[in-house]
Structure formats: C-alpha cells, structure tokens
Amino acid sequence: MSAFPLNHIVESQQFDRPLLETVFRTADQMKADLAGEHRFAKALDGCIMASLFYEPSTRTRFSFESAMLRLGGSVITTENAREFSSAAKGESLADSTRIMNGYADVIVMRHNEAGSAARAAEISRIPVINAGDGAGQHPTQALLDLYTIADAFAGIDGLKIAMVGDLRYGRTVRSLAYLLSKYENVEIVFVSPPVCRMEGDIKAYLEKNQVPWREETNLDRVTPEADCIYMTRIQKERFHDPEDYQAAAGRYILTPQRVKTMKPDAIIMHPLPRVDEIPKDVDDDPRARYFEQAQNGLYIRMALLYLLLSK
Numbered sequence: 001m002s003a004f005p006l007n008h009i010v011e012s013q014q015f016d017r018p019l020l021e022t023v024f025r026t027a028d029q030m031k032a033d034l035a036g037e038h039r040f041a042k043a044l045d046g047c048i049m050a051s052l053f054y055e056p057s058t059r060t061r062f063s064f065e066s067a068m069l070r071l072g073g074s075v076i077t078t079e080n081a082r083e084f085s086s087a088a089k090g091e092s093l094a095d096s097t098r099i100m101n102g103y104a105d106v107i108v109m110r111h112n113e114a115g116s117a118a119r120a121a122e123i124s125r126i127p128v129i130n131a132g133d134g135a136g137q138h139p140t141q142a143l144l145d146l147y148t149i150a151d152a153f154a155g156i157d158g159l160k161i162a163m164v165g166d167l168r169y170g171r172t173v174r175s176l177a178y179l180l181s182k183y184e185n186v187e188i189v190f191v192s193p194p195v196c197r198m199e200g201d202i203k204a205y206l207e208k209n210q211v212p213w214r215e216e217t218n219l220d221r222v223t224p225e226a227d228c229i230y231m232t233r234i235q236k237e238r239f240h241d242p243e244d245y246q247a248a249a250g251r252y253i254l255t256p257q258r259v260k261t262m263k264p265d266a267i268i269m270h271p272l273p274r275v276d277e278i279p280k281d282v283d284d285d286p287r288a289r290y291f292e293q294a295q296n297g298l299y300i301r302m303a304l305l306y307l308l309l310s311k
C-alpha cells in the first residue's frame with residue numbers, strides 16, 4: 001500500500017476518489033479481520049490516541065476509542081473537555097493542542113466552533129482528526145456514511161440522495177455533500193424547513209462541480225424518488241432564536257406510512273442521535289440502515305487510525 005498522503009483529517013475536501021477507495025478497502029480489511037484472524041490486533045501497539053471532546057458524543061468518541069483499542073493502541077480521554085480539561089480554567093485550544101503533542105500520537109477532537117480542528121492542525125506535529133467542529137464539518141462521519149451507501153448499492157454513481165432536516169447547522173450533511181460531489185450523476189435533494197436550509201457555500205460547491213441539486217419543503221414529494229433518505233435531527237442546541245427552532249422541530253418525521261412510499265431498494269440513514277424524526281417502528285424495516293451505519297464507523301475509524309499512524 002502506498003503511503004497515506006494526509007497528515008491531518010479536518011475536512012471532506014481532502015479526499016479524492018482514489019483516497020476514498022483506499023480508506024474503504026482498508027475498512028473492509030478491518031471488518032474482515034475483526035470477524036476472523038485479528039492480524040491487526042497489535043498493529044498500533046505503543047501508539048496513544050488522545051480523545052479531546054468539548055461537545056457530547058456517543059458514537060464518534062466510543063467508536064474511535066474502540067478502534068484504537070482494537071488496533072492494540074491506548075487511549076487517553078476526556079469526556080467533557082469544556083469542564084474536565086483546563087479549558088475550564090481558560091486554557092486556549094492552541095495550548096491544549098501543544099500539550100497533547102507531548103503525550104499522544106494522534107488527537108481526535110470534537111469542538112463547538114467551526115474551524116477549530118483546522119486551527120489545531122496548523123500547530124500540531126501529530127495528526128489531528130476532526131470529530132465534528134460546531135456547524136462546520138464531520139468528515140469521518142461522511143466517510144462512514146459514504147461507505148454505508150456504497151455497500152448498499154455497490155457504488156455511488158447515479159444515486160439520488162435526499163438530505164432531510166437541519167441542513168443549516170448539520171455538519172454531517174455538509175461533509176457528505178462534499179464527498180458525493182466526487183461521483184458521477186449523483187443528484188441531491190435538500191429537504192428542510194425554510195429556517196434551516198443548506199448554506200450557500202455547499203450549493204456553490206455543488207454547482208462548481210456540476211452536481212445537480214434542488215430544494216424541497218415537502219418530504220412526501222421526495223420519499224418515492226430517492227435512493228437514500230438521510231434523516232437528521234433538528235439540533236436545538238445550535239439555534240440562536242427559539243422561534244426558529246419551534247418552526248423547524250417535528251416537521252419531518254419518516255413515519256411507517258411514508259416509508260411505504262419509498263422504493264423497495266432505497267435505504268434510510270441517520271447519523272444519530274435521533275429525537276422523533278424516525279419512529280422506532282421503522283427500525284425493523286430492511287431499508288433502515290442507521291445502526292449498520294454506526295457500526296461501520298468502527299471499521300472506517302480503524303482504517304483511518306491505521307493509515308495515519310502506520311506509515
């Protein structure tokens with residue numbers, strides 16, 4: 001395998017198709033290895049991952065930590081860096097990053113401010129992985145999302161993807177839109193309330209890359225035509241105006257009745273956590289892929305850690 005060309009993972013735009021293939025084939029290897037020979041069980045023996053999370057997380061933090069442990073590495077962690085690191089005493093992100101450089105071999109960081117991972121990467125000599133930066137990006141989520149879609153359809157080219165919900169503050173949909181633009185004949189439908197439409201920078205990027213997109217407010221017009229319905233939570237914590245939140249909350253619920261209108265081979269995804277946008281009675285539908293999607297996060301994150309640290 002040729003050397004992995006990235007030193008840090010801060011945004012989806014860093015990945016082109018050959019690099020995506022490298023990550024996905026390595027994730028395949030990790031998945032097969034965990035089910036079989038465990039040849040990678042000591043691949044990162046002696047390496048330490050610092051997980052520095054300034055915002056809550058279940059999937060991203062635990063899957064990264066599990067990934068590192070399954071590769072034979074170790075983890076140092078703070079589950080709430082805003083309260084339990086010296087950020088609570090006013091330490092800057094730059095100083096915390098410098099300090100972690102002396103203690104760890106890779107930093108996995110979730111932060112409340114967009115651009116924070118890029119700022120940390122600028123001064124870090126060890127890899128920084130963006131585990132979500134405010135309403136900015138969540139590139140490792142987008143990689144596992146794309147891996148899940150590619151697995152369901154044996155490829156990405158020609159698919160119609162509907163992104164539904166909080167597209168204004170949703171970092172997962174922003175990162176996924178960048179990655180989808182690498183593929184041929186992909187079409188994106190943005191379904192959101194007017195108060196949380198997809199931002200102009202993503203629309204401009206799609207236009208520049210000749211990716212057709214359109215906006216809808218009526219989910220019922222989209223469910224019968226999409227290959228993938230990517231639901232998202234309306235993120236109450238990111239709204240500045242409670243009235244805007246009230247205008248968006250509870251608007252898009254993928255009820256079993258709506259699921260019935262979907263194509264038989266379409267899939268339902270969600271980065272999770274969910275609130276009310278996918279009722280539990282949809283979970284047993286074979287088109288529901290969100291738990292498999294979360295599981296794929298382990299394989300993708302094992303692949304990323306391995307590619308970054310074993311070169």
Ligand code: CP
Binds near residue numbers: 057058059138141
């Ligand atoms: N999808 C995702 O980022 O989940 P967590 O917030 O639980 O990490």
